Amino acid sequence: MTNAVQSYHHGDLRSALLDAAAKRLAEHGVDSLSLRKLAEDAGVSRTAPYHHFKDKSALLSAIAAKGFSDWHSTAKRIFDQDHISAENRFREFVHEYIGYAATNPEMYELMFGRTLWQNNAATDDLKDVAFPCFQFQVTMTRYWQSKGLLPDNQDALRLAQVTWGTLHGIARLLIDGIYADSSHIDEMCDCAADLFMRTAKA
Template sequence: MRATVALVTDRYHHGDLRRALIDAAVEAIREAGPSALSLRAVAKGAGVSHAAPAHHFGDKAGLLTAVAAEGYDRFADALERAWEATGDFVEVGVAYVRFAIDNRPYFETMFRPELLHEDDPDLARAEARSRDALVRGAGELQPGSDFNPDALGAWSLVHGFAGLLMAGNFPQAVADDPEAALREIAKRTRFGER
């Protein structure tokens, strides 16, 4: 018993409990999805007491909100890097799909508002940042409109493509090279005209 307490105490004071809990949550999401996340499993994965996640994040939704906010920031980083490297709206869409593939636990959590605290200021800031990065290069708003139909259409296309890809709904040739498939789709749609 004493060794276990020492191990938990040692890990608990490793310096960044928040980081350890988010990392454990991401791993738990990778294994079972965001809906099945258990605070007890996260605590066990982080090597801390079962009360630590609730103490730090309040509840399951608080922890998932922190994961989603971090995911949106990572997402914005990926989209911004694509734009800065290429200046190509299509390549931002390709980066969107690549992010979904490479960061599935974050991606699956980010777009599940029913599991999150939507009024969280960090989440709102990170969502806005990723939205701004996504529509960069999509053109200006039409006079009298509060949304850009080109940006909305492109977002719908790449989000649907990513979701269908991750669910295994595409032929193997598309699954083997989703970036090439998305670029080909872009050539055949207005999405590629940006």
């Protein structure tokens, strides 16, 4: 495969580009990800990628879409564990969320950063995957409210925005290295979970 004879037509350039992009993303971040380097990685000329992606945003959207799809699966897996108490699932979710962000900082940045969401850079394809993922946050919030873990007198959407905002904020502080150290991740997660669920059952 690697030493396949290079023909004029690549064969599966789209996948090759996405693979190369995912690799470069994880290693060097969104900012130093250039189409030209990706083309070079794939052994193809500078403008070849334009036959598979409208522009750079479209390629980044495609990568982010996979991230959302993966994360949505993880979230559902955690949420659907019937044999675990709602409270422990909530705690697990918090830890997993921050853990995902800390483990894949560049992917997280791409998924939830301004690069794609500002100026409508996100593709419709990406939105189709991301919005259900956002929605799931509300669904879970409603469930946790019904289980008495989160206050019942708050609008589910607002509460979802706040709880998600908290996780998002902690994730960003960690990723961007702002006054938060990755060695205290678990303590921060526990603190957040405690704060949310404190005396909620009363």
